[in-house]
Amino acid sequence: MAVHVFTDEELEGLRRFPVIGRAHSENINFFGGIDVDVKGELAQLGPTGYRPLRARYPLLTSRARRRPPGQRNRPSASRWGHKVRSMCVSARTRQGWRRGAPPTRRRIPKMSAQQMAVPRIGWLTDTAAPYRWAVWEHLARHAQLTLFVLEKGGRSGGRRVPEWPAHSDASISVGDVSFPIKTVPTVRLPAAGRQIRLPMWPGDLPRGGVDALVLEGWDSPAYWLAAGLGRAAGARLVGFWEPTLATHAFRRGLLPWAQRRFFRGLDAAIVPGEAAKRALMAMGVHESKIHIGFNPVHVAGIHAAAAGAQRAAAPAPGHCFLYLGPLTARKNVSALLEAFWLLGNPRDTLTIAGSGPLREELEELRDLLGLGGRVAFVGAVPYDRVPEVLAGHHTLVLPSVQEAWGTAVEEALAVGLHAVVSRACGVAESVNGMRGVFLADPVGSGIATAMRVSRQCWEGPVAEPEILARTPVAFAEAVLRAATGGSVR
Template sequence: MSRPLPRIGWVTNLAAPYRRPIWESLARSADLHVFLLENRSRFERGRGNRASEWMSWDNAPVAVSEVPTVRLTAGERQLYLPRAVGRLPGKGFDALVLTGWESPAYWTAAARGRRWGARLIGFYESTLATHAFRRGPIASVRKRFLRGLDAVLAPGPAAKEALLSMGVDASKIFVGFNPVDVLGIHARAHQARASAAVGDRRANGHRYLYLGQLIERKNVAGLIEAFARLADGDSSLTIAGSGHLLESLCALCDQLGLRDRVAFVGPVPYERVPEVLAEHHTLVLPSTEEVWGLVVNEALAAGIHAVVTRSCGVAASVEGMRGVFLADPESASLASAMEASRRAWTGPVDQPEILVHTPEAFAQVVLDAVSARR
């Protein structure tokens, strides 16, 4: 008789499109049920810079439920208070994956899981550089929560370092590589390059791309200033995204005389990301603070270069890969890395190293954490 599949509850805020491949992979080896602390109707009323696809799970191969919650917002942070405790996972689950610690909903889910004997597994992405609270009561609460779990998933060495600094037992930490659908992106980018539509839009000069929110910590102003430093007058910069800094960034381009070389194209639907990447040579992620930076995974999967600041959690995991150029967030350092990328460009990378870091590989890390001996 075959053993029953482990029943896993995955508690998270949103149905982020880049998480679906992990869920799909887990669903082949586990009975997975995803619990969302956000709900569609509230999300659509105030989703900020997020597209509707961040709460789309139609035709998902796993069960998905919305948990009734009250949402409190402070800047980029959302805290969720459960309104119906019984809607959180509990009895009957072998393990719960908790993707946050700040919200009371995660503490409640942990208490329910502990009561019913579920293995509690955290998903912790933050790094020492992105810790907003290094000491004091909030830091103590975070440490207590993480230490009390049975296992913690660390998507990269920078997150593992942060966990160890808080006293989490090394034997509880399961390190993976924060994934996106690298093989799918690679195939779609290759297809896009082969199409006449992409070919017709190619211009002379090196094409740089920023893809993300237009908010302070993303340091898009620093990127524009770095672009202004480049001696190559044929290069161009595409800024794809939305946010409250749009007007000031346009004004900065006017001030620096760059409006004919910098294009603001608005947000890009997730399904079009591979095509947009394929139209460019170098992605730049200039953030002063970034827990990871999955757009770097996507860029490398598409075969283009990536300039990424050392402030990003992804930097430690992609350093040394072909086409990766690390920089500091200051404009001079960004400009130097961007110029190095331009000089090194000889065409798309055919088989980038990032292709081995699949959602399937990360799903196996999750299963290892689920099945590890208590």
């Protein structure tokens, strides 16, 4: 019997192929040897030291994995997948849809020359704020404007302010122009510390007859439904964005995802300054879609109305500070009381004009600090009396810990007052550098320091404030450019 002596190389091959004999058709001669081409077998090994004898799990291998590398997967043709795609793509995209073909990219609606000459603009808002009147007046002169107002249960007692201009259930008059107004009855639902609005009948939302739809919010189902209806009708969608990266309220979770999806789907967005523009670009909105227009109040009218009251005002023995706004937690009025106590000047006064759920608590804090004779709570001030109230003071203080914008700062600067503004306010970066503006951290010591500097620098109302150049007409022009797809200044 011949005895075969295995070399080290052959033994290594046998170790890697412990069942190699089972793969041969010949019977194994247990009393002899088996000739193995060790070098040939080793040459067929992979980089891991094993040779695959067959494809692994052929029945479970998906079609996509068996496709050649680089070939793009086709969209699923399932029934529910097709329904979801049908709701997400526009009507123009659905017309060219073929089963198994990827959807075409949606084109941003462009207006014809006739539409750009007299565009039809719909404006959806949850409150007809008085500082928007001058903007609507200019838009109504250059476009066919229709105002849609979200109302609680269809009643005029929702967020509609009593200082509305002359209006009826069908039209509103501002200056010498008038335009249609339509109310959208809604139901308020509490969610995430705020109230969202759900339309009682979606048919009341703007569905057609407009070339562009301006959406003044995003955080209510009413705005999402209006955006979907406007998209289906082929209208350009224009949104508003005010917060900066520092004042952005939502940073993680479902709401930031919904926020990004909403603004990325718009055709244009209007921001009040470069800081808000950077925040919108951080969400993935392309720079070409963003139009800058300073968030306006009727600065010229406020300046003229307050001029006479300032001339007639008697000189005060000390510095007069003013807070103008609601008494809520994010307004941080308690830090303002602490800052005023830190000043310690018995001749200074502080007027808190506003109402809200924290009034009793703030009055108790005032009495605890011993400021009862120098701090006055006067309640809410009607909008037509705002210039008069501003004219009787020297410095407006806005100490908010979270503020999307801050229109009270613009109103104070238009009168010529100083303004102590929290850095957490969206308006802070836009007014920084103007005469009489002092930025502060939203804590008692920081606010007190800024108030002390404002008092030391006070030499009377600022003559020709820079804010007078930020007119509502310029803001309305930015809205027109965004609504018609015009160029960005």
